[in-house]
Amino acid sequence: MAAKHIHAIYSDDDILMQAVKQVRAAHYHIEEVYTPFPVHGLDKVMGLAPTRIAICSFLYGLVGLAVAITMMNFIMIEDWPQDIGGKPSFSYIENMPAFVPIMFELTVFFAAHLMVITFYMRSKLWPFKKAENPDVRTTDDHFLMAIDAGHHDVEQLSKFLYDTGALEISLIENDDDH
């Protein structure tokens, strides 16, 4: 099935933000916006659902805490108890203050690393992946908005986009989805 898209290029993030607002107000469907840097507030303007990565991060932190407790309990209490500084390691809770730095570090370690990995997976990013952005200038100083042109009059849509401040407007017709 042939899909028609319009790629509109902007050169300023403030103009882009305004354009996104206008395009959405006119009930056109924005498929994606490619930017060279994170534009603050763009997700809200595009109407994207709020991220749930914070919840993931919290859960990963709990996993890290559990791993740290289990690990230290096995290493220091069960497997090889030692008398360090006159504090014999026979009880986890009595030696807990010594393990707090490890519990803290592993909580942070798990939360941070697994969160980044989750982010890569959700963004479909992996090593040697071919870049998806349709125009290399979006990695430099240009912003690209991809709009679904399916059932709209292309002439009228182009005119509308031009009025929102787009510098270049191109019609893309492709057979596959990417």
Place this chain on the structure above:
Amino acid sequence: MYTLPSKLKLFAIIFMVVGALGMLAGFLGAPSTTAEVKEMMAAHGDGHGTSHDTAADTHNTAMGEHGVTEGHGENAHNDEEAHLEHVLHQLQNRPWSALYVASFFFFMIALGTLAFYAIQHAAQAGWSPVLFRVMEGITAYLPWASVIIIILLLLSVFHVNHIFHWMDGDLINPESPKYDKLIAGKSGWLNPMWFIVRAVIYLLGFNLYRYFSRKWTLNQDNAEDNRWFKKNFKLAAGFLVFFIYTESMMSWDWIMSFDPHWFSTLFGWYVFAGMMVCAITVIAMVTIVLKSQGYLEFVNDSHIHDLAKFMFGFSIFWTYLWFSQFMLIWYANIPEEVTYFITRIEDYNLPFFGMVAMNFIFPVLMLMNSDYKRVNWFVIMSGVVILAGHYIDVFNMVMPATVGTSWFIGLPEIGAMLFFFGLFVLVVFTALTKAPLLAKRNPFIKESKHFHY
């Protein structure tokens, strides 16, 4: 302009009166002879009898700290009269300590707010100028708190009360049987004269900054250029240097010296962290109260969100310092250091661990979610718990050295808190009526109004 609601005024005065009655009851209820102590202990019956034994066990360490005659601890039971006298001193210290803790707690809120305010000026922060008048309102309590603190310190120096053990002159007299080598060694710093001189220097410095910064922001309101703003920037930067030294020394003098044998090198930071949490919590609370009355229409949820982030962040910072202090001492296990935590864990177990839960676990779980930081009543409720937790923190820092095992949160403590709460509310909200609630000519005021997270 804000006008003080008459209800609020009445409410504050009622708190002060009830609190003053509670404190008075505390002072009148304190025993004056060992015979009265004996009666009080007998009246408590068997329940107290069992705890009495454990009290006698820990007595040796407590006595060691109090520097009472050697040989006294060898058999505490033979020395019933000396024990009663010890309890008598603790019970006599209790209303004074309660008064001191509560007055220091509210002093700490005003001083922390002043430091936070100076940081905003020195950093030329763009988000906070809409809150400047709220902060200035809170720091208006500082002169009052300073006068009260200096009176309490003078009363201690003139031996009206004995909450500062090291002020006892016999301890540094080599002829006296009570001679304490460690305290005598510290008498170059810990002597009443120099102690009061230092207190005056700290308080003068804090209050001078408070006076001029307030005056100059008011001048800036009607200024043609940014002259007063720039002056305030320089003053704030200078004050912060003064503050970070004097705040640390102030913590040694006014809190750490209750345990004159013990010392901790990060104590100043620890008190500072608690101070900042309380101050930011109170800024958020006063802001929300004023907003709910229809004032501060230019303050939006993002400002509250930022304050709540600071509450969250400084709670964690406080815990970090609390744990750093605790873990090193626990691990090293050096007798003269570890007594501090042993008395707290044995005699103050519930407040000691309870306040860690209130000051760390509670705010971490409550304020972690981004959305909750914008829910005003949620911030207020979390703030109440945080403030209560930090009151207990100050309580834990002072009471074990002054009242030992004879502690209780009863009439004197609650009365003193109610009294100072009433005074604080009255002074702060009266000060808020004195100037427009928006520092309108601050060069960052537009940015601050449009602040959006």
